[in-house]
Amino acid sequence: MDAARLKQSWSVVAGHGDQVPLYFYSTLFLAHPETRQMFPTNMAGQRDRLVTALGHIVSNVDQVDQLVGFLQDLGADHRKFAVRAEHYPAVGEALVATLQHFLAEQWTDELAADWTAAYGLVAQVMMEAAQAAEAVNPPWWVAEIVAHERRAFDVAVLTVRPQYLLPFTPGQSIGVSHPSVRSWRYYSPANAPRADGTLELHVRAAPGGAVSSRLVYGSAVGDRIHLAAPVGDRLGLWSAGSSDLLLLVAGTGWAPVKALVEQVAAEGSRRRVDLYVGARSRSEFYDSDAIDKLASSYPWLTVTYVVGADVHRPGEFVQAVDRALADGDWRSRHVFVCGSDEMVSHAVRTLAQAGYHAGQVHHEGLGAQWYGPAWRTAAQQSGAGDTSGGGHR
């Protein structure tokens, strides 16, 4: 196997952009129509993920020791898509056909042999990891919705009970899917682990979000949903040591932070915690009863609500971080930020400008980090899984 030749040929193919995954999936679906129903109707995000993962694999193809961990996680994770061993050759065929199509006259027998060998290796590692993972985790957990509350036009708070215990750490995210939709979204449980194993999920229906819309508008108590192994280590309380905390949240980004507050309460360390909860308008504080209850139960917790938009001053928007920095100097504390990508990047930028160093500011990765190099670090801590920073809008 000639690594340089593989990389060179991939860079030629990758130059064709979105055409490449488009061709790959069309070939796969035409040759194996039964695989189509494993994917969502809208394939746009899926194509990005395929190219990201392939690019990562090809660029590390000569550093097998680094690649193996990535592929093992990938293989274990793919169990939640009901991928079985017989699907791997089908994918290999479609991949070779795609490469051949885009390389045209540059496609040689040697290249075909290289790619076939490389793919064979990748598939073998993934299949073995998937099999090994069976001994540790189920491919997915079936969970029953035991409470479903619509808290706002587009926000629901769900309590779900997995059939088997799903262990997680506050701040982590778990995969959530509805049997009728073929895609997964990541949501953070809004509670510290409970004795009865139930999880609280805060879901905002994203425009066009198949999973989120189904969870908010199309499910009820008694329905069954699917959960996948927890991922993410960036919002873990351990990274803050024993220092006092400043928590900045917006929208359903409150969920993982609520779990952190419960964890602080459980550890009994009595560190000082200041929470700033942001929303566009007052009606969007969907969990204020619970927040007020926490604030009145724990003297170490101080809560400030920040209403972003003011009808008297249209165009201006006050974020949680703006109010917090106006209120005081928190540089001795660790800061946890969770919200939409815009909210998080604004907060991180503002904090950096105010002299906060990167080591004390904790937040999830922004946007799509599926199956790229960052996915590996996110998955490492939890063993298996993938992550998306997009769950908290």
Add this chain to the structure above:
Amino acid sequence: MSATPISRYDGVQVSGGVQVRMTADRVRRWEFGAASFARRGYDNADVDRFRVQVADELDLLATQIATLRAENERLTDRVELHRHGVIPSTGAAAKVPAAREVNLLSAAQREAEQIIAQAHDYARRVAEYARVQYESYLHAAEAEAKQEAERAVAEYRSAAGSSFDDTVATREALRIFGEMMVSHMQAAARHLDDGSEQLARTMDRIAAETPGAPFVGGVVGQSALPRHQQR
């Protein structure tokens, strides 16, 4: 069945040239040569029974073949449909689909995604419009209620003269403000109920027009959620 034309059934086997297929009719009409007087010939009864049996067997086989061929064609069509949607395949020799087919499917996928994206964008705009409407309505209602409350306080002030009581004024202002807001909200709720009923009717109509559209059906059930379940 037995579609093969029988050109000759005079009992003479056609040799050489075109091989005439054996059919039930040919067997039935087959004439065995007469046995010589010197030797015992075939038992005619046995031959007749054999002929009937062979004919029946051939009839059965012909029927089965016709049925299987029809079934085979139906299944092939089904496979074609599954593989290519409405696209008829050309030369199923290669296992890997041809680039032309692949590109056609890719174009269809792209177009579907564009339609989905447009629908999502439209939904997002509608939701944003509704939110702005809601906020401006609330704002206007609040301003009007406040104005009413202030006027009531001013009236009370001029009427009460020296017996003016701050707590009475505040209570009166709050009462009027509250009443105004409640009546505004009730009007808004009536308005929303009308809209929601209209929406439900539209959704029912759509669901009836597109049978087997599960998501539409699911949404209809949920969209009828009474507002008091929301906060």
